[in-house]
Amino acid sequence: MEKSIEDIWKTGFLDSKALVAPRVNDLYTRKSEHIVEKFKRMFHFNLTAIAIGGILGFAGLLLMQLPLTAFVMATVLAVVYIVNKRVLNGLENVDKSQSCYAYLQAFDSWMHEQIALNARMAKIYYPAIFLGTVLGIWFSPHGPFLYGWLAGAPGNGWVINGIPGVLMIPILFMAALLWYFGDRLYRMELNAFYGRVLNKLDELLADMDKLRKDTMT
Amino acid sequence: MSSDFYTAFILPYAGIIIKLCRAYTNTQEDFEDYYQEVCLQIWKSRNNFRKESSWSTWVYRLSLNVCLTLLKKHKRSKEHFASDYLPEIAVEESQAFDNEALNQLYQAIRQLSEIDRGVILLYLEEKSYQEIADITGTNANNIGVRIQRIKLRLRKLLDGKIN
Numbered sequence: 001m002e003k004s005i006e007d008i009w010k011t012g013f014l015d016s017k018a019l020v021a022p023r024v025n026d027l028y029t030r031k032s033e034h035i036v037e038k039f040k041r042m043f044h045f046n047l048t049a050i051a052i053g054g055i056l057g058f059a060g061l062l063l064m065q066l067p068l069t070a071f072v073m074a075t076v077l078a079v080v081y082i083v084n085k086r087v088l089n090g091l092e093n094v095d096k097s098q099s100c101y102a103y104l105q106a107f108d109s110w111m112h113e114q115i116a117l118n119a120r121m122a123k124i125y126y127p128a129i130f131l132g133t134v135l136g137i138w139f140s141p142h143g144p145f146l147y148g149w150l151a152g153a154p155g156n157g158w159v160i161n162g163i164p165g166v167l168m169i170p171i172l173f174m175a176a177l178l179w180y181f182g183d184r185l186y187r188m189e190l191n192a193f194y195g196r197v198l199n200k201l202d203e204l205l206a207d208m209d210k211l212r213k214d215t216m217t
Numbered sequence: 218m219s220s221d222f223y224t225a226f227i228l229p230y231a232g233i234i235i236k237l238c239r240a241y242t243n244t245q246e247d248f249e250d251y252y253q254e255v256c257l258q259i260w261k262s263r264n265n266f267r268k269e270s271s272w273s274t275w276v277y278r279l280s281l282n283v284c285l286t287l288l289k290k291h292k293r294s295k296e297h298f299a300s301d302y303l304p305e306i307a308v309e310e311s312q313a314f315d316n317e318a319l320n321q322l323y324q325a326i327r328q329l330s331e332i333d334r335g336v337i338l339l340y341l342e343e344k345s346y347q348e349i350a351d352i353t354g355t356n357a358n359n360i361g362v363r364i365q366r367i368k369l370r371l372r373k374l375l376d377g378k379i380n
Contacts (some may be wrong), residue, residue, distance in 0.1 A: 005322065
């Protein structure tokens, strides 16, 4: 006679060994590894995108007859790439043999250091890219278009190193703004790209901290 | 999580969690991950328990939700590599319990839809239709019909395998 589903269920679980709970330990180890690996992959992808974008951008800007812009852009991206590549290599030195809490804390401090470094760099590269773009256009074959456009502007007779003062003031003002807000712009960019991972890291650390405190009490 | 909390509030209900986690996982590794995640979520959400239901019902609901969430996450990360995981499933899913008939039943349960798995487990645990509806978020009026349909499906899947 066929056993009913209910019978299979009941008799199957009569044996107490069927319901032995697995040991609850190292709750966060896999989560920690997963989040660090995910971040590394994203960081690596971002660096590759910078390298490819830099090369294509350089070629494209040269084709557009903007050599100064191409040079500034390529220099900025090369510096960003090299610095961040070194920073990423530094992540390999974080000791993986320690507890996952210590590992995540080490990762978190690495993360804060690299964010602070990139935020400082952003204060320089945002204005540099802006100045490179504007001055690159000014000193390129497209420059005469701007000369003509500025010809009617008041005070266009005031010239500094070949650039009209009427153009120089807003350019410098904008560059100053980019310098001032550079780190904030970088952090906005960072949040758009890595926001979820960073939030997850904070959440994980907060959980682990709570878990440790609860275990100690 | 203190060991006191685990011993007093989770361990007595470990059977419920194990039965549920087994229905949503195919490998021992995944099972242990799901079990640990459920325990962790119970501990993290313990202050949300409002005593509107029994602790066991609350544990059931939370375990089911955690399993469904993890399953979704798993599906997303594995869907492009499904073929890589097939041999692992075939080997491990028949080894979870010593009882062969129970293993076959679990194998059949795993072939049901995600919600149907939860519904049949709750039915087998002798929960009332109302409780099943509350926990799975389905309509209590249809639970009876649904259970009959699931049992029929399971019977077909088991047919010829268990006498």
